Structures are given as structure tokens and as C-alpha cells.
Amino acid sequence: MDICVNCVYNRYPKIPPSTTFNTDIAIVGEAPGSEEIARKIPFVGPAGQLLNKALKTVQLPDREEMFVTNALLCRPPQQKPKLKQAIRQCQKRLIGELELVKPRLIIALGNIAMHSLMDDFDLKISKEQGRIMESPFLPGTKIIPMLHPAAVLRAPGDYKLLFGTMQYAAKVYAGADIPDPGKVQWEVVETEQDFQRMMNVLSTKKKVAADIETTGLNPRRDDILVVGVAYDKNKVFVLRPDMLRREMFEIPGLEWIWHNGKFDIQFLRRRGLPAMGHHDTMLLSYCLNEHTGIHDLGQLSTRILGAPPYKHKVKSKVGKKGFAELPEPDLFERVAEDADYTLQIFDTLHEKVCANEQLKRLYNRIMIPGSAFLRRVQRNGIYVNQDLLQEYKREYQQHLSEILDRILDIAQPLWDPEKYKRDTGAKSAPEVFNPGSTYQLAWLLYDVLRLKPRGRKKGRSTDAEMLSKMEGMHPIIDEMLEYRSVAKELSTYIEGVEKHIADDGRVHTTFKLHGTVTGRLSSAEPNVQNQPKRKPKVRNIFQAPPGKRLLEVDYKGAELRVLAHISGDPDLRTCFIEGRDLHAEVAEALQAPRIRAKAVNFGIAYGRTEYSFAEEFGVSVEEARQYLYDWFARFPKAKEYMDGCARAVVEGRTLVTPFGRHRRFGLITSENLSELQNESKNFVIQSVASDLTLMSAMRAEKPLRDLGVKIINLVHDSILLECPDDDGVTREAMHVLDDIMSKVPKEELGTDVPFGIDFGVGYQWGNLEEVEVDSYATQ
DNA sequence: GCGAGCCTCCC
């Protein structure tokens, strides 16, 4: 090529662009790689394969149907930065090619391609990816820069970003009307005059979106750094904490939109500011897609607006101390952008939710009130007896070190780090055996001691079930079982809870409304939904504070009752309506002990299979299958219902609950089909049972508060309350709960299946006494 | 520092 004659890189191997000229879409890469040079075709190496995968998934044309070229014709020496001079030299050639092809859309992969096309060498791909650009040389052609697939190969975590941008490119190519996120502008509210001007502007608006940045995630300990209020596209007021006034949150008729507003509102309310959450873009997004981990603002703004992944650019500047270290201009830009994007994505999401009557109902009746309700439950917190916790901590530490001594007495003579490394291929091994390492334990049990667990189960697992199959074969087995049990209780339930005790002596969990695909809540930091029930001692550190008692209420067998209603199975229904003993009847039908019948009853509702029953009961899979067969023979309509769910998966139908929750089963393969079908059988049952509990708790909150009773925890189908230490009040609270919890299923589901409830009362959570509604009779 | 894999607690 003559163009190369004067180029500093003229002696390096070159490959020409693809010969597909009759196309309206082009891809521009950086420079050919070694495989490309070898085969004389652009993008055939690993990066090319990644690119193909992304193109295919978003249904853009195949690479062969596009014009494919590179910013550099040749493969210049590695390591050295690509010379600007050479890029400029090659730029004329690149632009010339594209003028000839005249594509509608150009995908620019990586910095170099973007620099060359845009003739701007200061742009950063991490900042610009996903924006629609126009080159000074190619008017009318849309250019979308994105990460280079080779960069993604080095940082696979970035695939999501590349994929998201590619998806956006596909939309643009398909001619979708994509809003341009624009560039955010903000003004800092510095003076009282500024504040008044802001109030005047906000008073003319129907809705605004807001966001806060904080020094940390704990509303009781951390501080607000800045608040952003977006009132028009790209227009944001930014306030330092000293400029926050309650008036701004009390503007009549003004609706506030947040993204995960529960978090922001906690901080603002702690400071006496009456912030309200009328709308929440995270919850809107979750209503539209029940999958978890895809509702953060960064992903949504890129997907909906094609916004660049702005979180990226701040992250590098944020040190260990989080946003506190960020210089004000960066902090302001960040909060402004978050608020701006929240406002911009709101309409799209809200319209989509409102277009579906079920989703609209779900959003308005459960999500929005649920968010505010859970904020109050979190704020109430659960009281912890710290003296008892400390006592247990010392006791368990002592106990653990004794077990450890005994384990080492047994294991150390058998432990040979060098042999362990040779046998297992481990890179390193400690001098002392670590019972916390499942790999080391497996080596010891299976390779050194050559233990053979009883039963047919194969594999080198060291879980409790497998260990129990080796019980009595070696003294280390019993010690390991005890070690596991004590270590778990100490690290997770004693030290794990201790870490989260706040200054008020309580733990304040964080509930997620968007944490599960079924609509159950999830709880974290600490998780107050998996506190040991079978080891009540640990649960006893959660107590009633002085002057209070704990009251717990739960729907008994909620999921089976939901199944009875949803499937309409006559026998299952009448069993509940007539208050018969289901476990006894099933035990008879299955010719099994009551305890097994009970396990099957609950297991059916959880969607458990013959394999899991076989394991639990220690019977053959055939025997367990017979149990299920007998159960479903007894309740044929329930079987019909579950088969219908499984069919929905194959037919690609979406399951919808009476509360409006949706479950789609996505891409079905031969690998995941039976897995998805099991999920489908359980979805509605689990989902409805938890929504009934949430709905009941929300409805009971106010009348209970009037009695001085606070809701302090929700565990799927049970509610934990803190009640004044008074029999009369307890009785009234129980009546309120009894009334509401029996009404809610009737009203929400229109069912005549009774939803019975159980009460427990006491002072320590692990030690509650079962009581009847009328236990505290009026004198 | 982060993700994967293992294990164990809950409904």
C-alpha cells in the first residue's frame, strides 16, 4: 500500500480490511493480532471469537456481513505504545475506506479505533463507551465506541459492559428511538437565596429524582456527604448536608423518585428530614425482571439510556474510605449523574410496569409500601443480650480450642504437607493440618485413612451427611462433626452478629425486596432469617429488652395451604377446611411413619424430589419415588397443577402469582430443563406464602403500633414482634394478628382454605412458649 | 482484593 511508504511502521506485516462493501454496518478494531496476520483476515483470534459471541447474542449481522477493518493496517511491535504518528498516517486510509462503504453505524472497538475515527486522542474508552458519536470526517454516520474484546479477555468481568453496549448498538442499528442521556449540569445550592430559587423551581414540578452519597453504608454511623435533586433532564440541584431543610421534602404534590430509596431515606430520616419514597426505579426494574443482581443504576442507565458506565471513572478515585475522600467536584458530578439518570430512566420503567395491570398492582400495593414498611422494621432492630453473647463467645472459643487440640492430636501425625501437595496438586500447604480446609480433610479421610463411607454415595465430599456415613470408622469423624458445628455457631452466629450490634444494643438488618426470584425477602448484615432454630441456645441472644416481651406469629403450613387453594385439590382443601390431621392421613396413605409423612408434606411444597427424600430418609430412590407417587395419587389435582407448571417451562409461558409476580424461565437447554421445571412447581406456592405474610405484617403494623407493639423481624412466613410486657396488651396484639392474618388470604386470594396461625411468647427468641389466641383471658 | 467451591444455617 502506497500509504504505508512514509509510515514509521512500514516494515511490519499488514492485512487488508474485509471485502464486504455492500453493508450498512462496520466494525473498526485496533490492529491485527498474530492469528489475524497468519490467516490474513481481521478478527479471527480469541478476541474475534468473543466479538462473534456478543454479535450473535444481540442479533447483529455476522462479522462476514459487515465491513471489518482496523485503525492500523499492520501489526506493530508489541509492548510499545501505538505511535500517534502511525495512527494519523493510517487514519486517512481508514476514513477513505469508510467513505467508500458509507455504513449507517460504526462499532469502534477500543481507544485507538475511537481516537482515529473521532480525530480526538484525549478520549478515554472507559468513559465514552456506549455513547453515540459522530466523526468530523463522516457526517451522518453513527459511531458507538465500546471496549475492545481483547481487553475484555484480560478482564473477563468487563464482558457485561461490552455486552450491554453491544446490545445498545443492536437497538440503534435496528432503528430504535434511543434517548440520548446528554451531559448532566448541576448547580450547587450554596445560599438561602439559592435554596429559595430551588424551592421555586421544585414547586412547579410534579416529580423529581434524588440521590445521596454517604461516607458509608450504615445510616446510624455514617454521614451524608451530598444530596442531588434532578428536576429536568440533565438539570440537578446539589446540596451539601448543611443546606438540607425539611421544606424541600414537604412541597405539596411533588413526587420523589429514588433508586433503592430505602437506603437514602434511612439516612435522611435519621437526620429528621421527612423524605418520602413515592417511586423507586430499582423496584420498578425488579417488577419487570425478577432476576437478581441486574437492577443497579449503572446497568439500568446503560441499558435504557445508553449511558456510559460512569461508576467506573469514580471508582479509581475512591480509596478505602469511600466517597469521603472524593474531591467535591467529582462527588457533585457523581450525585448529579445518579439523580439525573434516575429521573431519565423512570418514565420508561414506569410506563412498562403500568402497561401490565398485574405488575402495576404489585408495584403499588407491595413494592412501594413494602419498601417504607421494611425501612421501619429495619430501624426498629432486634435487641441483643450482649452479656450473654460475650459469655457464649468465651465458652465457644474455649470449646473450639479444645476440639482443635483433640483433632490435631489425631491428625498431625497423619499430616504430611509435601505428600498432600503431590497428591492433590495443591500449590501450598501449611505445616499444621487445618480442619477448616475441606481439601485437606478430604485428603486425610480418603487418601491417608482410606475410609469408605457406608452407602452407595460416591465422591470425596466431606459434608455432614458423608461424615455421618463414616461415623465410628475413625475417631476424627466425631471430632470433625463437632468442630464444624461449633465453628459455624461461633463465627456466623455469635461473632457474625456481634459485628453488627449498633449503639442502641440492637442489630439492624438490611432487607432486600429484590433479593430473590420468587418474591421472598432476603436479609443481610446480619442475616436474621437463618438464625439457628434447632440450636435454640444461639437464637437466645436475641431477646426482649427490659419491659418488653417477644411475640412470634407464623402461618402454619402456609405453602401447603397455598397449594390447596391454587390447585383446588378437593381432598387437600377439605383436609384444611375441616381441620383434619394431614400428617396422620398422609402417613396412612404412604404407609410411612408420621415424621416422614410430615417431611414429605413440607417437601412437596418446597418442590423436593425423590432423590432428596431418599437421602434424608436413608431409603432407596425407588422407595422415595413411591412416597411421592402415593402422595400425588392422594391429591391428584395438586399433581395436575404442578405438571401444568412444568409444562409452562417447556412452552415458554410465564407464571404469574395472584400478587402479580412473574416468573420467566429464559433460555431452556437440555441441561437446565428439569432444574427449571422443579423451580416452576415451587414458584407460585413459595411466592404467595411470603406475600401473604408481608401483606399481613404491613396491615397489622398500624393497629399494633397503637398498642405499643413493634414488628422487628420477618422470616418468610413468620413475624417477630416486640410487645410491652403485659398480658392484656399481648392478648390484644394476638387478636389483631389473628384477625388480620386470617382475613388476608380470604381477601387477597378469595380462598375459603383457612390459614391457621401459631403464636409463641417469651423473653428469648430461642425459647418461646407456644400459646393460643385466648391464652390471656380477660379477667 | 475477588471469585469459585464447599459447607451449613433458615423457610
Add this chain to the structure above:
DNA sequence: CATGGGAGGCTCGCA
């Protein structure tokens, strides 16, 4: 062969 929904602690390998 595996097989409902979560959180989280630990080890280990990789960056």
C-alpha cells in the same frame, strides 16, 4: 447425573 428460595464463613488460587 441432579433435583425450591436465600446469606455467609472459610479456604484456595489468581491477579
